[in-house]
Amino acid sequence: MKKVIMGNHSVSYGVRLARAEVIAAYPITPQTQIVEELSEMCSDGRLKAKFVKVESEHSAMACCIGAASAGARAFTATSSQGLALMHELLHWASAARLPIVMTNVNRALGPGWNIWTEQTDSLAQRDTGWIQLYCEDNQEVLDSTLMAFRVAEAVRLPVMIVYDAFFLSHTYEPVDIPAQEEADALLPPYKPARGTFMDVEDPRTFSNMTPPDYFMEMRFKIERAMRRAKGEFERAAAEWRRLTGRSYAAVETYRCDDAETVLVAVSTAASTARVMVDSLREKGRKVGLLKMRMFRPFPCREVVDVLRKARKVAVLDRNISFGSGGIFAAEIKAALSNVPGHPPVYGYIAGLGGRDITPATIEEIFDRTEDEDAPEDPVTWIGLKL
Amino acid sequence: MSRNTVVPMGSGHRVEDELFLPGHLGCQGCGGALAMRMVLQAMGPKTMLVIPACCWSIIQGPFPYTGLKVPILNVPFETAGAAAAGLRAALDAKGRTDIQVLAWAGDGGTYDIGLQSLSGAVERNDNILYVCYDNEAYMNTGVQRSGATPEGSWTTTTPVRTPKDRPKKNMIEILAAHRIPYAATATIAFPDDLAAKVHRAKEIRGARFLLILAPCPTGWRTDSKHMIAASRMAVDCNIFPLYEVFEGDRYHITVEPKGTPVREYFKMQGRFRHLGDKEIEQVQRRVDFEWRRLLHKAMQEPFSM
Structure with a gap:
């Protein structure tokens, strides 16, 4: 059934179709409509979940940790300051091997107060052991939410679904709402293995003091599970394609085959870039686009x-790691570093704090990349008004 | 109000029913270890524990061992209330309403860093029993002052030249202000009273809170053999009255104290050794005031000061 809904409500529909059992959330702009709609769904019985209206994002994640530890499918949503507040618990959730799913609507961190999009909030959590998937449109948001639960439960690691504030969160688009049977076919009820959850008939201790003799192997297993997540995502995507005809991959290429200059872009900026690639191709320029959906695990080979x-x-970063540059650019440089004769990587910072990334922004990035012999050190800012 | 409360605590209790396994890692004379044993006896095996960072992170034993015969979920320092609420929600979602969720936190995790998450759980009236075993300082990190440290006490962050200059935070009053269905104090020297309160709490739905004074020989600078005596003396000198509060406003004092001078309690403990007569008098005045206020709340006498 097609409905015209906002990005945030796409998440709510996804969580309902996933039959989440426990939701814990705290309001924050621009995420709030996700949990408002979920409150409605729980209130009128469309979703049979326990909704714990916690007093902070920190407690939202703690609550999800408690719920997932008992083998429940748990969900929360947040943004920016809320995600930063959760930081300690993000590490806890992954190291406790809990398949929690969370939506993070990308929003700049203050000060000054800024509610508009920027990816620094989620990218700053890259080392917390969360799988991260970035979405470009509302259909992808809904579909990714469903796939996220499946991947999370397959590898027992938490998944973060990420998309842009306002450009997607508050934008209405037609979305095909899958039938419950389709969702169930992708995502059967969560049945954690014996010994992995709290059970009075099989009492165990979880997350207690772990001496050096054991700790490192636990970290190794998290890394191994994270590496496995890409394959699990591909399996989930293949199943979803079979069910709905819609297809998703860890990375997507657009007109890259003979491209001399390839731009890497993420989230809604990828839509703008796709338009600009077409426009420049018409002028005979050999440009292409690599859209990254998956950031963790980093799809290095692809x-x-x-x-x-x-x-x-060229890498377009709507984020900054101060003193280093764009975070996607840094990761891509690292991925290419062992490839003999690899192409130079031009890093660009644009669109921070919700500033528009327009076709002209993308065009300037292509122009400068093609015109300049070597990348500017350390990074090029686009559209600065100093 | 009586000296001895009669409860069915010991009836039929067998060693094989013990939920506390031998070989814990607490210090000799640890009040927190004894408190856990007493509470679990009353709770029974259909209990799930949520333990934030505290002495019990150590006492329970390291991976791959466990110290108890009930499931334990360890969680970060400030999250006992919220994690317990999530565990409760999951059990409810699965129809396991027969299982009790027991949050078990120290005074640091309750009075200080965990207060917000506890307040949230209690305000929502989540169906959990939250026990704070209160040893009156950050004992696990080596005796630093907490919001539960009593006035005049030495700790490593309140040296004897500048001891704690503020009274202990009144947790029960904070929870009573939430209109919590049940809040009570208890201590290890009065096991029948403690067990009766756990049984009472078990019968009530919603948020329940038990504050257990758990003497700490290491941090109180006292010989471990005096721990039960110190626990009893804290009650007898009105420093730690034993009472319960229903719905945040019906107060019931459960053990009649002897009214021993505070000085006697202080004499037992190295953490108060530096106090002179003037300081002890000041604490005595505050203790007397608080006790009379409690009597008034329990409708035992009119309020006048």
Whole structure:
């Protein structure tokens, strides 16, 4: 059934179709409509979940940790300051191997107060052991929410679904709401293995003091599970394609085959970039787009396979790691570093704090990448008004 | 109000029913270890524990061992209330309403860093029993002052030249202000009273809170053999009255104290050794005031000061 809904409500529908059992959440702009709609769904019986209206995002994640530890399918949503407040618990959730799913609507961190989009909030959590998937449109948001639960439960790691504030969260688009049977076919009821959850008939202790003799192996297993997550995502995507005809991959290429300059972009900026690639192609310029959906685990092989063939790589980062540069650019440079004769990587910062990334922004990035012999050190800012 | 409360605590209790396994890692004379044993006896095996960072993170034993015969979920320092609420929600979602969720936190995790998450759980009236075993300082990190440290006490962050200059935070009053269905104090020297309160709490739905004074020989600078005596003396000198509060406003004092001077209690403990007569008098005045206020709340006498 097609409905015209906002990005945030796409999440709510996804969580309902996933039959989440426990939801714990705290309001924060621009995420709030997700949990408002879920409150309605729980209130009128469309979703049979226990909704715990916690007093902070920190408690939202703690509550999800408690719920998932008893083998319940748990969900929360947040943004920016709320995600930063959760930081300690993000590490806890992954190291406790809990398949929690969370939506993070990308919003800049203050000060000054800013409710508009920027990816620094989620990217700053890259080392917490969460799988991260970035979405470009409302259909993808809904579908990714369902797939997230499946991947999380398969590898026993938490998943973060990420998308842009306002450009997606508050934008209405037609979305195909899958039938419950389709969702159930992708995502059967969560049945955790014996010994992995709290059970009075099989009493065990979880997350107690772990001496050096055991700790490192536990971390190794998290890393191994994270590596396995890409394959699980591909399996979930293949199943979803069979059920709905819609297909998703860890990375997506657009007109990259003979491209000399490939731009890497994420989230809604990828839509704008796709339009600009078409426009420049019409003028005979050999440009292409690599859209990254998956950030953790980092799809190194897929990224390298595409980018090694390019003459130049441009990376658009709507985020900044101060003193280093764009975070996607840094990861891509690392991925390419062991490839002999790899193309130079031009890093660009644009669109921070919700500033528009327009076709002109993308065009300037392509122009500068093609015109300049070597990348500016350390990073090029686009659209600065100093 | 009586000296001895008669309860069915010991009836039929067998060693094989013991939920506390031998070989715990607490210090000799640990009040927190004894408190757990007493509470679990009353709770029974259909209990799930949520333990934030506290002495019990150590006492329960390291991976791959366990110290108890009930499931334990360890959670970060400030999250006992919220994690217990989530566990409760999951059990309710699965129809396991027969299982009790027991949050078990120290005074640091309750009075200080965990107060917000506890307040949230109690305000929502989540169906959990929250026990604070209160040893009156951050004992696990080596005796630093907490919001539960009593006035005049030495700790490593309140050296004897500048001891704690503020009274202990009144947790029961904070929870009573939430209109919590049940809040009570207890201590290890009065096991029947403690067990009766756990049984009472078990019968009530919604948020329940038990504050157990758990003497700490290490931090109180006292010989471990005096721990029960110190626990009893804290009650007898009105420093730690034993009472319960229903719905945040019906007060019931459960043990009649002897009214021993505070000085006698202080004499037992190295953490108060530096106090002179003037300081002890000041504490005595505050203790007397608080006791009379409690009597008034329990409708035992009119309020006048």
